[in-house]
Amino acid sequence: MQPTSPQLTALKAALFAACLWPLAQLGWLAWTDGLGANPIEFITRHLGTWTLSFLLITLAVTPLRHLSGWHWLIRLRRMLGLYAFFYAALHFLTYLWLDQFFDLASIVKDIAKRPFITAGFTAFLLLIPLAATSNAAMVKRLGGRRWTQLHRSVYAIAIIGVVHYWWLVKKDITLPLLYAVLLGALLGFRALRLARERQRQLSTYL
Numbered sequence: 001m002q003p004t005s006p007q008l009t010a011l012k013a014a015l016f017a018a019c020l021w022p023l024a025q026l027g028w029l030a031w032t033d034g035l036g037a038n039p040i041e042f043i044t045r046h047l048g049t050w051t052l053s054f055l056l057i058t059l060a061v062t063p064l065r066h067l068s069g070w071h072w073l074i075r076l077r078r079m080l081g082l083y084a085f086f087y088a089a090l091h092f093l094t095y096l097w098l099d100q101f102f103d104l105a106s107i108v109k110d111i112a113k114r115p116f117i118t119a120g121f122t123a124f125l126l127l128i129p130l131a132a133t134s135n136a137a138m139v140k141r142l143g144g145r146r147w148t149q150l151h152r153s154v155y156a157i158a159i160i161g162v163v164h165y166w167w168l169v170k171k172d173i174t175l176p177l178l179y180a181v182l183l184g185a186l187l188g189f190r191a192l193r194l195a196r197e198r199q200r201q202l203s204t205y206l
């Protein structure tokens with residue numbers, strides 16, 4: 001299956017709108033008084049969950065592409081990655097604004113003191129260069145090889161994101177565990193392909 005150029009444009013527009021769903025959901029719940037007894041916690045958690053989900057959805061593109069043979073899926077990856085950054089920025093902003101009231105001293109102390117905040121902050125910092133170099137002009141400027149090397153940090157970011165989640169839950173680890181298993185499967189797929197590729201190269205060389 002290979003969509004035509006107009007079909008791909010329509011698909012991208014539909015995906016762009018669909019990715020705004022978590023934000024629209026928050027807006028609707030805020031409007032209808034549905035954010036619960038602790039709205040700040042609800043908003044922070046909702047945005048955090050979606051940040052991690054978008055990171056995993058972005059990482060799922062390559063395996064899906066290889067398994068299905070739909071190589072055009074790669075054309076959707078940048079948008080998904082940028083949405084991960086968008087939700088991470090909103091998640092961080094909620095923390096800075098609604099949780100910490102932009103109190104810089106308290107934020108610095110919190111980042112240094114609470115390991116799960118340190119992890120979240122690290123993941124967010126690491127996401128910035130990826131978002132900043134996501135366009136075609138930056139790929140050209142950095143060169144394909146350096147760009148790819150830089151963007152491999154998304155694996156570390158996703159791992160740190162899961163650790164951040166794992167460390168913040170107090171009792172029930174079901175959800176962080178689920179994210180860890182999904183991430184393990186996505187990274188495992190890549191490791192397996194890499195190992196196979198290396199073996200093939202070695203056997204043609206020998």
Ligand code: HEM
Pocket residue numbers: 041044045046047048049050051052055088091092095117119120121122123124127157161162164165168
């Ligand atoms: C890539 C970066 C990040 C990812 C993937 C991420 C992911 C998450 C996830 C999955 C949750 C739990 C949601 C739930 O309970 O359903 C969460 C909660 C939270 N995150 Fe993040 N986060 C990131 C960055 C940050 C940053 C930069 C900060 C602040 C410096 C932060 C602060 C928090 C706080 C305060 C909570 C709520 C904790 C609580 O409920 O007690 N996160 N995040």
